[in-house]
Amino acid sequence: MDEFYDFEAAKKGLVELATQREGEIYNALATTKMMGYSVQQFYNPTTWRIVKESDNPTAREECVLRLHGILSELDLPPVSRQSLQPKKQLPHLRQQVGITLLDSKLETSYMDKLLVVYHFLCRAHRNGFVAKWGPSEFRDYVQLNAHSRYFTSGNYAKFTESVPFRPMVDPDNALSNVSGTDLVHGTDNVVDYLRLVRETGQIYYEETNPASFRVGDIVELEISPMALGVKGNSEAKFTLILRSIIMLDDSHSIHATFARAKASMPRLVPAIKLIRKTASDEKEERDVIIARRGVALLNIERQGDESDMNITN
Template sequence: MDGHYNFEGAKNRLCAFVEEHHNNDTYQLTNFKDFDKLKPILNEKPTYWRLTVPTSEATQSEELVLSMQGVIVNKDLPPILIKPNEQHQPFIRQSVQLTGFDSKEFQTCINKLQQLHQTFSCQVPEGNMEPLTLGQFRQFDTVEFATRYFTSRRDDPNGTEMPFDQSTDPNGVLARLANNKKYFHGEDNKVLYYALKHVNDESPPRFFDVDPAQFRVGDIVEVQITTAAVPIKNNKFKMISQLRCLALLDGTFTDVSIPYQD
């Protein structure tokens, strides 16, 4: 981000959004405390560990979905306009990298992710969990959330295939990749995109569906994520944070050109 970007203004606005979302109905990462209620579940097809929490029904649980806020410093989002190399099909993904600058709220989110990582570590043989890695933007920590466009039929032979959204695949290049039947686009590959908008002065703001092309580096956003521990080479496991929803909270600070730099 260049010298025209208002770091302090964006950080203050971000902290305000965190305060506003403390009491919403989702599990806000900054104030999540129910680690003792988490129940790790081993999924067989595909194989991975996931975290669940109890529901109002005592005998039932649901996958843990967490939300947090941050500023986009890097992204790889739809639309996909040019056909990727077929060899890259298993790895093509939509991703966003966030920072909170030096806000204590964002650091709290990182600490909570570390605690979730430790929860997963207790489910695998000692020493078999890869460390949680963070990125850097200038002197600030960043976290990345991503979801792949495809799932392997070998991992999930009975998964239901879903069509790509027009905003994601306007030229049909991803749909044509799926014709090889080795991979499919399913429910687990979907990401929802929203923007917080005011309808009028009398009503509170609401979330509306938006085109993912609308998001820019410098935007203040909210993500909803799930976490999982997936097997990698040499019997190791790695914690991934899957992007489930990306919502634009404030695009005020992207009115100027903000090129991404390491």
């Protein structure tokens, strides 16, 4: 986002869309009360997740919250063979986004709610077990970050059921080809890329290409807040795990792209016409002047003759 991006229009659009969506969804971060949830530890890898009971007595429903913002940073699929990192870095390869709220009223609301969630996790452990957390920055604004790794790796991989990569995420099979017993793409690594569609009073989602997202787009994120075990599980790190990105409005980034392209176009200067005079041109000009003088003299003589005739009569 630069001087061609209309920050005020985007901020207004963000607040309007967030307000509208909060009335349409049940798990909006801004309105959640965390009722019925508890913290439960899971293993392989070690995480502490916020869950509640489900219809299945042997399963728990994970807390998934929705929040809205403007994309200010992104590293998303597709992944090509050329962009793959060295193999030792593959376990850390991730899809990630940052969203900003442009100092709108959402900023205070979201930060207050995320701190409630953070302390909800903290209170399930001894004091200081979950490391301190705070947002990052974009320009002078708050930025919230969420990510999801492409793989579950190491010893944890053998406890993970593999699922195929979606074609728009891995079109060249670059990720599929490096998958193995120690690198597994499981359900916990899947991110949905969607577009919200409103049509004849109906609302639905359609799958979209992750490459279509741009900085400046207004989006809805689904995230799972959790604490990840680090340093041999001697402490935990509060993290927002990305579950889906939903495109709400890409018009602001498109307008900025057009304005940027228009400004970079060369200004058209009228071409200077080249005039060349030769001796023949000068002769033609003299002939024209002589001819015009002849016509003028002839007109004078005619007028004189007409005057003489009038006097005689």
